[in-house]
Amino acid sequence: MRLENRAPEETVNYADEHPLKEFALLVIGVLGAIALGAALLGFFAGELAARVPFATEREYARGIAERFEQAKLTPAQRETRDALRALAAKLAAAMPLPPEISVSTHYADEPTVNAMATLGGQLVFYRGLLHKLESEEAVAMVLAHEIAHVRLRHPAAAMGRGVAVGLVLSAVSIGAGRSLGGEAVQRAAVLPLLKYSRDQERDADQLALGALVGVYGHAGGAAEVFKALAAAVPGEGARLAILQTHPLTEERIARLQALARERGWPLDGPRTPLPPALRPAGAGG
Amino acid sequence: MSWLDYLDWIVFLTLLAVGYFAGRAAESRHFASIRKREKELARVLAFATKYPPAAHVPQEVRLVSGSAVVGSDYFKQFVAGLRTLIGGRMKSYETLLDRARREAVLRMKEEARRRGYRLIVNVKVESSNITGGNRGGLPAVEAFAYGTALKPVAPAEPDRAA
Numbered sequence: 001m002r003l004e005n006r007a008p009e010e011t012v013n014y015a016d017e018h019p020l021k022e023f024a025l026l027v028i029g030v031l032g033a034i035a036l037g038a039a040l041l042g043f044f045a046g047e048l049a050a051r052v053p054f055a056t057e058r059e060y061a062r063g064i065a066e067r068f069e070q071a072k073l074t075p076a077q078r079e080t081r082d083a084l085r086a087l088a089a090k091l092a093a094a095m096p097l098p099p100e101i102s103v104s105t106h107y108a109d110e111p112t113v114n115a116m117a118t119l120g121g122q123l124v125f126y127r128g129l130l131h132k133l134e135s136e137e138a139v140a141m142v143l144a145h146e147i148a149h150v151r152l153r154h155p156a157a158a159m160g161r162g163v164a165v166g167l168v169l170s171a172v173s174i175g176a177g178r179s180l181g182g183e184a185v186q187r188a189a190v191l192p193l194l195k196y197s198r199d200q201e202r203d204a205d206q207l208a209l210g211a212l213v214g215v216y217g218h219a220g221g222a223a224e225v226f227k228a229l230a231a232a233v234p235g236e237g238a239r240l241a242i243l244q245t246h247p248l249t250e251e252r253i254a255r256l257q258a259l260a261r262e263r264g265w266p267l268d269g270p271r272t273p274l275p276p277a278l279r280p281a282g283a284g285g
Numbered sequence: 286m287s288w289l290d291y292l293d294w295i296v297f298l299t300l301l302a303v304g305y306f307a308g309r310a311a312e313s314r315h316f317a318s319i320r321k322r323e324k325e326l327a328r329v330l331a332f333a334t335k336y337p338p339a340a341h342v343p344q345e346v347r348l349v350s351g352s353a354v355v356g357s358d359y360f361k362q363f364v365a366g367l368r369t370l371i372g373g374r375m376k377s378y379e380t381l382l383d384r385a386r387r388e389a390v391l392r393m394k395e396e397a398r399r400r401g402y403r404l405i406v407n408v409k410v411e412s413s414n415i416t417g418g419n420r421g422g423l424p425a426v427e428a429f430a431y432g433t434a435l436k437p438v439a440p441a442e443p444d445r446a447a
Contacts (some may be wrong), residue, residue: 003330003338003404007323008387014379019309019364022376024365172370183297185369239290 008269031188034172039192041168042161042269046196049160050153054101054121057156068106068122081107083277084125087136089143094214095151095207103150105143113232115142117149130278132228135271137212137221139278144208145225154200161196164191197245202255209256209265218269219260220233220270223253301409304359311358312380319387322395329394331405337435338404349405351392353417355385357424378426386426395432399436408432 009264010016019225058065073081088105103121113128123146132246133139149155169189173182205222230249241248260267337344357365361377368375389410397405412428 003332005327005330005332006446007320013332015374015376017376019305019360019377022368023364024362026364026371030367030370182366184363185370243291243294 007280029185031184032187034185035191037168038165038189039195041164042192042196045160046157050157052156057153058102058120061118061122064118064122065077065104065120068124071106072115073107077107077109079277083275084139086161087140088123088143088147089209090215091140092147093179095144095147095150095211097147097151101151102183103147113229115146117146117155119159121150123147123150128232129228132232133225134274135221135224135272136278137218137271138218138224138228139221139274140215141208141212141221141225144211145204147211148204148207149200151202152200154204158200161193165193194243194245198202198241198247201246201252205252205256206259209259210263213263213265215262216269216272218266219256220266220268223258226252286338287369294358298357301363304361304363308358308360312384315355315384315388316380319384319391320389323387326391326394326398327379329398329403331394331397331408331432333406333408335407337406340427345436347400347402347436348431349392349393349400349402350429351389351396352427352429353385353392354425354427355381355388357381357426362424371373382412382426382428385412385426386430389428389430393430393432400434402434402436405432406435418436 085105085106088103092103102123103117103123105123105125107130108124108126110126111128112126113132115123115125115129117123123143125142125146129142130139133142169186172185209219209222212221226249239248241251248250257267259265314376354447357378361381364377365375368377390408393405393408397403408430410430411431414425415427416424
């Protein structure tokens, strides 16, 4: 008997296949399925949450409202808040806001260049953004945009989506462990949520523009707002639209101008200077 | 700075690319070296049989062993991580284990050759994950090969004129 060790068979224990092939199949297949699943789940959860009566949402968000209501304001801050509230009431009437939905506007004396709408119709306007705007129309556009979010039940829909997708994601993550695959799954599931967020912004922009034109007769404040926002966050040109919560500035302006043209609204008109209550006080910025 | 917003993506994709290119280069180099040394050590025979071939008795025996630890790379871990969700062949880890097992057998043969043995029987190969499975990955595996090396007893001195 002749004893011999032959060279091992190279095709049995591992596949002689390009590793990028498996990579591509898995990324497209698994991550695609996750993204699609998150998109569907997010859609239904959002639709469902937006159908919860507004009174229920308001009750749920009472804690948020109380925190804002109980904040101690200086007389100047209160004056600013009241001016914002008066403007918001005008815009809400022009939108119009259905009777069961109401908004409460708050002023936050903080440098953040932002404004937001959250659960229960709570609107927050930050000093940082207010002081970047130069006309009442621009302030009104911001308010109208946030009121539109409330009118379209966006905060509730976004929360419904976040909770539903988050829950399922945590179940999937148990399977994938805290591995690199799990990380990729998280990234894939967030993409459709970002898409929904951008859609909400577009819808709110459109509804807001209608209200703005209803009150002032022209769409002049809109572009000013987005330009001020873009100036506050430089380098937007390098951003990937797909990874943003908001559409890119140029696209937003172009979209609103197209809408105004389509409806025959004047793109610009006489601007109203800011009333003293909305003008920067002191060295704030 | 806007690119800072994408720092996590940049880091992630960079690690993936580094893992892919570095891991693939290391793997093909390792396979080439394994194939070359398998040829060189072909004359040291290793078998799983428990019983030595008849021709080798009587003999001198000795335990020989070899172990190898091979690390995974970011790319392999990423692909395997996605694979855990749907199951199936973990191709990215199959090459890793194949390399570890063959390297361990080669080192065992190397030890045998250095000590003058040409035959190893009762060869066994074991493998273990040496990272304890934290992070759910499998970043490094060890393969351990061992067996009984046999050597015919040195032929008796030729008969001298007595």
